[in-house]
Amino acid sequence: MKIAVLGAHGQIAMLLHSILISNGHEVAGLIRNPEHAEEVEKAGAQSVICDVESQEDIAEAVGRVDAVVFAAGAGPGSGAGRKWTVDRDGALKLIEAARKNDISRYVMISAMKVEEPRGNEVFQVYQKAKSEADKALRESGLDWTIIRPGRLTDNLPTGRVALGPDLEPGEIPRADVAAVVAEVLEMPETAGYQWDLTSGDTLVEAAIRQALS
Numbered sequence: 308m309k310i311a312v313l314g315a316h317g318q319i320a321m322l323l324h325s326i327l328i329s330n331g332h333e334v335a336g337l338i339r340n341p342e343h344a345e346e347v348e349k350a351g352a353q354s355v356i357c358d359v360e361s362q363e364d365i366a367e368a369v370g371r372v373d374a375v376v377f378a379a380g381a382g383p384g385s386g387a388g389r390k391w392t393v394d395r396d397g398a399l400k401l402i403e404a405a406r407k408n409d410i411s412r413y414v415m416i417s418a419m420k421v422e423e424p425r426g427n428e429v430f431q432v433y434q435k436a437k438s439e440a441d442k443a444l445r446e447s448g449l450d451w452t453i454i455r456p457g458r459l460t461d462n463l464p465t466g467r468v469a470l471g472p473d474l475e476p477g478e479i480p481r482a483d484v485a486a487v488v489a490e491v492l493e494m495p496e497t498a499g500y501q502w503d504l505t506s507g508d509t510l511v512e513a514a515i516r517q518a519l520s
C-alpha cells in the first residue's frame with residue numbers, strides 16, 4: 308500500500324514510518340516545515356509539504372494513496388485557536404481529500420475521553436476539537452478506524468496493550484501507539500471501530516483481534 312501520513316514529523320508519525328516501510332509499504336509524509344524533510348526521508352518516507360492550516364484543499368498533497376493517517380496536532384504549547392485549525396479542521400480537510408481522491412481508508416489518532424471535557428479551557432477546546440473531528444469521521448462513509456490513546460510517554464515500547472471501546476484512563480508509549488496504527492492498517496476489518504488504547508498485557512495483534520470479536 309501507499310499511505311499518506313499527515314503530521315509526518317510528529318513523534319508517533321516518525322515511529323510509524325519505519326514500521327510501515329518494514330511492512331513493505333510506501334509512505335508519503337506530509338509536513339508543514341520543509342526543514343523536517345530530511346529527517347522524515349531518513350525515516351523512510353517521501354516528504355510532501357502540506358500545511359493543513361494555510362491550505363484549504365490538501366487533496367493534491369495527499370495524492371493517490373491507499374490509506375491516510377491523521378497524526379497531526381497543534382501540540383501542547385498552542386492556544387485554543389489552533390486546536391480548531393489543526394486538531395479539528397485538519398482532520399476534516401483530510402476527510403475531504405480522501406473523498407476527492409477516492410481513498411476509502413482513514414486511520415485517526417485521537418485521544419481518550421474527549422467526550423468528557425476536563426482540565427483547563429484550552430485543553431477543553433482540544434477535547435471538543437478532537438471529538439468533533441472523530442464524529443465527522445464516523446459519519447463520513449469512509450472506512451475509518453479511530454485509535455484513542457491515553458497519556459503518551461516516550462518510554463520504550465512493550466508491545467503489549469489494552470484496547471477497547473471504553474477503558475480506564477492510563478498511559479502508553481508513543482512507540483506502542485505507532486505499532487497499533489500500523490497493525491490496524493494491515494487489518495481492513497478494523498474499519499468502523501473506535502478504540503481506547505493504553506498499555507496492557509496483550510500483544511498488539513491479539514488485542515485487536517479480541518476487540519473485534
Ligand SMILES: NC(=O)c1ccc[n+]([C@@H]2O[C@H](COP(=O)([O-])OP(=O)(O)OC[C@H]3O[C@@H](n4cnc5c(N)ncnc54)[C@H](OP(=O)(O)O)[C@@H]3O)[C@@H](O)[C@H]2O)c1
Nearest residue numbers: 314316317318319339358359360379380418456457458459
Ligand atoms: N500528548 C498526549 O498525552 C496525547 C494523548 C492522546 C492523544 N494525543 C494525540 O496524539 C497526537 C500525536 O501525538 P504526537 O506526540 O506524535 O504529536 P506531535 O509530536 O506534537 O506531532 C504533531 C505533528 O503535527 C504537525 N502539525 C502541526 N500543525 C500542522 C499543520 N498546520 N500542518 C501540518 N502538520 C502540522 C506538527 O508539525 P511540526 O513538527 O511542524 O510542529 C507535528 O509534527 C497529538 O497531536 C494528540 O492529538 C496526545
